[in-house]
Amino acid sequence: MARALLLENPHPNADPIFASAGVEVVRHPGALDENELIAALDGIDILGIRSTTHVTERVLAAHPDLLAIGAFCIGTNQIDLKSAARRGVAVFNAPFSNTRSVVELAVAEIIALTRRLTVRDKSLHAGVWDKSAAGSHEVRGRTLGIVGYGNIGTQLSVVAEALGMRVVFYDTAEKLALGNAQRMGSLAELLAVADIVTLHVDGREGNAGMFGREQFEQMKHGAAFLNLSRGFLVDYSVLRAKILDGSVSGAAVDVFPDEPKRTGDAFESELRGLPNVILTPHVGGSTQEAQENIGHFVSGKLTRYLQAASTDLSVNLPRLSLEPSDAARYRVAFVHRNTPGVLALVNQTFAEHGANIEGQILGTRGEIGYVVTDIGSELPREAVEAVRQMEDTLRLRVMTRPAVD
Structure with a gap:
């Protein structure tokens, strides 16, 4: 029986999906560091x-039999994707499942910051009646600058427009503007006009430290700032200074460079205690609805990979899904280096050993190739071993009676 280790409390609806595929689930409530993960x-x-939890090259090297990794979230920068691909380990995430939850949190925080609700709330909790409109504004008519116009950025754009906001956005890739949103030619152009700046970019290495002193100084005086994407994007010491001198009117931060591993652990940040600053513990996608969707989606992708070798929506392997034929008796999943002639050599090997191919699909992604082959005859062990011993083989897996994907 296959076994799955689930860390950091993915939704329990993942468990019956694994069970239906014959997978035993082991859970651990918190994150694990590198040494703990290797042992677990x-x-x-x-x-x-x-x-x-971070899955490093060292972790992957210590466990060459690990088959797949599921990130029960959007981001995958905590996984060494290239190393996983070179070892034939498929990685899946949930790119769409919590989009709405993040958008709703962003909208709530935009309104809260613009109305200075945190300041009013703190005064009343301190026993002070501070009834004033000073510094409080409607969001209608104000300009929202969205940095990163992907799944979250685009949906936020639509919702913000419905609230009467003007939307501008900047993305390094070509993106279709939705509604009346206006694309800006550079980040500096966006910062010059935005009353609220919100980051929704991915975790690729090139984005680290993208928002520092230069970017904060390019913002409109008194603009608000949100980061619900990645903690390592922003220099929070500069943000602290800008809030204290009034250059930035408020901030909402959901992600941090170093986050505690477990609920209840101590949290330290230079942003604690600042006026009109909302701090949340990486809960942008943490609604019951989002976590249910993520649990179902990621466990489904992992079990389909286990049973049918499907890599549909994998983030590091070629994306393939081969519908099995009724005559198929075996399915062979073959991850290899993307070099010329590999597929011909594999098929020649099968033919020489009398294995009849019923269906086959090949895909490549950079230096990695992936072939899924259905065999309708007996599959001699010698044929499997011959392919396994090929110079370019990274991983070979044989399934009997492939499941319908």
């Missing part, structure tokens, strides 16, 4: 994590 992965075929 003994006998594990599938690893499920969220945003805090």
